Structures are given as structure tokens and as C-alpha cells.
Amino acid sequence: MPKPRARLAVLASGSGSNLQAIHDDLVARGASAPAELVLVVSDREQAGALERANGWGVTAIWLPRSNANGLGALLAQHRITLVALAGYLRLVPPDVVRAFRGRLLNIHPTLLPAFGGAGMYGQRVHDAVLRSGATVSGPTVHFVSEQYDEGAIIAQLPVPIRAGDTAATLAARVLAAEHRLYPACVAAVAAGQVSLGTDGRVHGASTLDIDRAAPRARNSH
Numbered sequence: 001m002p003k004p005r006a007r008l009a010v011l012a013s014g015s016g017s018n019l020q021a022i023h024d025d026l027v028a029r030g031a032s033a034p035a036e037l038v039l040v041v042s043d044r045e046q047a048g049a050l051e052r053a054n055g056w057g058v059t060a061i062w063l064p065r066s067n068a069n070g071l072g073a074l075l076a077q078h079r080i081t082l083v084a085l086a087g088y089l090r091l092v093p094p095d096v097v098r099a100f101r102g103r104l105l106n107i108h109p110t111l112l113p114a115f116g117g118a119g120m121y122g123q124r125v126h127d128a129v130l131r132s133g134a135t136v137s138g139p140t141v142h143f144v145s146e147q148y149d150e151g152a153i154i155a156q157l158p159v160p161i162r163a164g165d166t167a168a169t170l171a172a173r174v175l176a177a178e179h180r181l182y183p184a185c186v187a188a189v190a191a192g193q194v195s196l197g198t199d200g201r202v203h204g205a206s207t208l209d210i211d212r213a214a215p216r217a218r219n220s221h
């Protein structure tokens with residue numbers, strides 16, 4: 001019997017360009033898409049991510065910070081089986097992290113474990129990379145654990161740092177790499193090709209095909 005499609009929720013605080021990339025990739029995969037985007041949640045009422053979801057007719061819910069503990073119930077209500085954090089600036093409650101072990105992903109705009117942890121987001125993180133003198137950066141997709149940015153790594157995509165890079169130019173190139181990497185990881189976990197073992201290790205990551213996404217998905221941001 002074919003594996004049922006994962007019911008995907010994306011949690012985002014910002015513009016939602018990664019959400020867009022994931023959505024476009026699933027649309028491009030058509031009948032063979034291993035997941036269906038059924039819910040978008042944001043802690044910010046004005047988040048571009050909610051606007052995008054509304055435009056697609058996907059349920060878009062503002063979960064105010066004061067109600068952060070309501071996340072587990074919301075995911076259960078929508079029978080969510082896979083969660084992708086895409087620029088979500090709130091800590092996911094520990095009960096949700098535990099319930100979604102191996103089915104909760106995050107993307108971070110540096111090569112973890114470098115430049116991870118609390119407070120490492122936005123321009124600040126790219127500033128820190130440039131100040132360090134690093135010659136390469138790039139996004140990391142990982143399973144979420146109870147510590148910020150410390151879960152098992154699924155995949156990374158190196159982005160060389162160029163002479164004259166500013167936090168803004170580096171952020172833009174890393175973001176373009178995120179849009180290639182994240183949809184592939186979400187689809188692979190949804191399909192069961194990549195998984196988190198009971199040993200805490202990621203299995204199947206060598207099967208990832210990060211540029212399989214349709215050209216439309218890559219050019220629509």
C-alpha cells in the first residue's frame with residue numbers, strides 16, 4: 001500500500017520565502033508529492049507567511065505569543081504529521097518537540113554547529129559569520145531537539161563568502177540556497193527516505209536530491 005501523504009504544517013514568523021519554496025515544490029511534484037501543506041501558523045499577525053497561505057487557500061492561523069502552549073492542540077486538531085519551522089522565532093514547547101520526534105524540521109542560515117543558538121537570527125547571524133573571517137557559510141536543515149539549533153543535522157549547503165560581502169549580500173545568497181535545500185529535505189522526510197533513528201542519527205541523507213525541485217519553484221522568489 002502506498003505511504004499516505006504527510007499532513008504538513010509550516011510555522012513562520014516572517015515573510016515566508018522558505019514556506020513559498022516548500023509550497024511551490026510540493027505543487028510541482030503534483031500527484032507524487034509526499035506531503036500536503038495543510039496549515040500555516042505564525043506568532044505574528046501581520047506575517048507575510050500568513051498572507052501567502054491565505055492566497056493559496058491553506059488554513060492560516062495566528063497563534064499569539066500569549067497562547068504559545070496551544071500549539072500542540074492546534075497541530076492535533078489539524079491531524080498534522082510533519083512540521084517545518086521556517087523562520088519561526090518562538091521556542092516550540094517541549095511537549096510538541098517530544099511528540100514530533102523525527103517529524104519536526106528547522107532551517108538555520110549557517111553551517112551548524114557554527115553560529116547557532118539563542119539570538120542567532122536575522123542580519124546578526126551573518127554579521128557574526130563575516131566578523132569571524134570564515135570563508136564559507138550556508139544553510140543547515142536539522143531535526144529539532146529541545147535545545148536551540150542542536151538537533152541531528154539532515155543536510156547543509158555550502159555558500160562561499162566573497163570579498164566585499166556584507167551581511168545583506170551574504171544573507172541573500174544563503175536564502176537562495178535555503179530555497180533549494182529545504183523543500184528537498186521536507187519531501188525526503190515526508191517520503192520516509194530520510195529519518196531520525198532511535199540511535200539519534202539521521203538515516204538516508206545520502207539519497208537527498210536537492211536540485212530535483214522544478215525550475216518554477218526555484219525562480220519564484
Ligand code: GRF
Pocket residue numbers: 012013014015016017018019086087088107108109139175178
Ligand atoms: C531564514 O533565513 C531561515 O534560515 C531562518 O529565518 C529565515 C526565514 O526567512 N530560520 P523566510 O521567512 O523564509 O523568508
